[in-house]
Amino acid sequence: MIETASDRKAQYPWWAGNARLTNLSGTFLTAHIAHAAIVSFSIGALILLEINRYSPDRPMSEQGLFLLSRLATQGWSQISDGQVTDTYPFFAFGVVLLVSAAVFTAGTLFHRSQVPASLEESKNPLARQYHFSWDDPKKLSFILGNHLIFLGIGALLLVAKAMFFGGLYDANIGQVRVVTEPTLSPGIIIDRIGHLFDVNNLEDVVGGHIYVGALLIVAGIWHMISEPWDWVKRRFLFSGNAILSYSLFSLALTGFAGSYFCGFNTLAYPVEFYGAPLSLKSSLLPHYFDPNQLEPTTRVWLANTYFYLSFFTLQGSLWHFGLASGYFEPVLQSWKAAFSEIRTANVAYQRSFSHQPQPNWNTFYESPQVELQPAFAYQESAQKSLNYLYEPSSNSVASTRTKLQPNHRQVLYQFNYPNDEEKTFYESSSREGKSKLEYPSPMPQNLYETTYQKQKSSKLYGG
8 A cells, every 4th residue: 555645644743743754764864964964054153153252351151152162171272271362273163064064965965866765775785774663673773783883983082082182171270181091990980980970080081981982882883783682672662752752861861961060060161161160949940050140151051051951852752752652642632633623624504414426327318408500511510420329238239329309408417316305415504503603694594405306217308
């Protein structure tokens, strides 16, 4: 059975915008690349905007900047005593992101025009490996493995920047330095996990990223070559909504951790670039605030943004888990029924009926009631042929022509209706009650009422 666009619209409600990509792995990949293009362009453009607003005469934390603060923390500029002395590396970074956005855009157009909507139909065997089904745990494990490997590479890139490409900004000394001896002791790393938000030196930060990056890559390889254990298959849901719920839940957790780091940790978020550490008010409406500052610093609004974006991401995770488990199914069915009633509302005074007229194949069809006169002499032979009508053939007897009388009137498409003695298709307003449309009183009560009589037998109409 061929699935049409109308079928998909009927299957998914209007708010499920991405649902049309559920079974289209190629289009799903295209959307991912398009998202990368949007993110790269947005960040690159915001970096250039912040460079235009930046003033070296004021603390960066008071200028509402957060992308330049992050670049400065990662050591992408010359910094002395907490002051950025050269913004050209920031400009170059923004331009690279804009160029990357253009490359991602080209990749989006290529995949949209050259790659099948479903990777299963691709001629490239490597591309076919990434076709997925939401209820296939082994295939989902393979794709998860790819994601984990990329996350591990990202963690190791920060390690490479700290150790080989200029170093990171050390808030303890107010300068950018290279980390030559990262912490590699498993005991120290495990102890730091229990006090994660109290990390206060770059050696522990870089060493922790080495462990995280290595573990992510190993876990990614394991997921690519294996499939989930049986107890995982029994206890976890495997569907589009379920996978999205798990992903949003993980994103919410990292967002809450980021908000706490931003609010209180001065190594990952130096005071020079973000402002002083904050206090947290957790009653009624949780929020971070600085009791010593009248104007909110970068740390204030960034920590609160992390927190509330994570909060709403968590609500999205719960919503999609409810959809995956069927918890919201009664609510969705009632909404669909309500929308269906709106789309199929009847006209006033019209009672719906399902009777369809059926043709009577035993009825002859006559020539036109008014005999047309030929306008030209050469049309006379064609006009004479209209005076004959073919009768239906019976068994092996050939069709014959019957001469029609000139006084026969035209009857086309005679139908038999159901064996009701009387069938009223449109009823008067008195039977349905008062109209909600409030027609003016002079309007006649019997509106478009037509009655059909039962046919006794099928015969020709005529003289």
